[in-house]
Amino acid sequence: MAIYSTIQQQNAINMKYKKKLKKLKKFIENLVFENSALCDQVAQVQESIVTVKEERRFLLKRLMDKDHDLAKELSKKQSNDSGAPTQSTRKPYKKRAKKQQSQLSETVSLDSNDAPSYPIDLGALKILSIGQIIYDRLNYHTENWIYPSGFVSIRSYANIKDKDEKCLYTCRITENGEFPRFEIIPEADSEFIIAGPTPDLCHAALIQTINENTGQNLELLAQGEWFFGLTHSTVTNILQSSPDIKKCSKFKGFNENTHLIDQNTGHSVNYAFEKDIAISNYHTVLEVKEEPPDELF
Structure with missing residues (x-):
């Protein structure tokens, strides 16, 4: 009798755990189905992301092609302007100086001596010092x-x-005998100085260094004057307001499209790097978790 009672108790305990096991299996089965549904949703979202990225890549290429065409058109216009007579387009110096002074006061804060106050914040460009015009040495203009x-x-x-x-670069022009010395110093590595006799050579060396260090292959034309900020209309206005500019024997005047050079070149060059960075990240696609095997059902 005692043995029979013990068997009944053991059966009751087993039945209790069987019910718990059945509920646990049902719960796991529901989790597996829910996980499968989530995997399908993630796969659909990732397909949509890939599609959007491909569309974005296409639009980026379209925009870069348009910038390239605009740069060609601007270059062609500059060549046409350079072939035209310069005497007819130049205005008397006093009138031009007054005009530049009025334009300067509209864009730059002046001190009590009507001299620009530094630094001058121009967005992605900041002017810390305009320097001094060296008119008696031909290579300084x-x-x-x-x-x-x-x-x-x-x-x-x-x-x-x-x-x-992105990084901040300090650009400097210093005297180096008969030739000026141009320097580009990155804030990320202040001991690394890119120096050369022309701004184009410095900018070309910078582009090459960025390509080598980041593994990119951007074929960009060097735009040294733009990079240093010499094409900005505020800088040209300050230089034209100086009486020493008329003592520069070779200087015939800034191109009338200098401000367009600054705007278009700035957008194109910076956008080229940003575009290449964006496209280089397109290969990064999240992995979809594998669906659970059928043995779990």
Whole structure:
């Protein structure tokens, strides 16, 4: 009798755990089905993300092609303007100086001596010092550009080491005998100085260094004057307001489209780096978790 009672108790305990096991299996089965449904939803969302990224890549390429066409058109217009007589387009210096002074006061705060107050914040460009025009040395100016000694600016541009970040670059023009010395110093590595006799050479070296360090292959034309900030209308207005500019024998005047060069070149060059960074990240697609095996059902 005692043995029979013990067997009944053991059966009752087993039945209790069997019911718990059945409920646990049902719960696990529901979780498996729910997980499968979530995997399907994630796969659909990722397909949509891939589609949107491909559309974005297409639009980026379209925009870059348009920028390239615009740069060609601007270059062609500049070549046409350079072939035209310059005497008819130049205005008397006093009238031009008064006009530049009025334009300068509208865009830059002036001190008590009507001199610009520094620094001058121009968005991605900041002018720390305009420097001094060296008119008695021919290599410190060209027909269309002035390279003032002591000029210092800061430009926001693609990082020299990290393609996903931007970096501030200090640009300086200093005296180096008969030729000016142009320097580009990245904030990310202040000991790394890019120096050369022309701004284009410095900018070309910077682009090459960025390509080598970040593994990119951007074929961009060097735009040294733009990078240093010499094409900005505020800078040209300050330089034109100086009486020393008329002493520069080779200088014939800034191109009338200088402000367009600054706007279009700035958008194109910076956007080229941002576009390449965006496209280079398209390969990163989240992995979809594998669906659970049928043995679990």
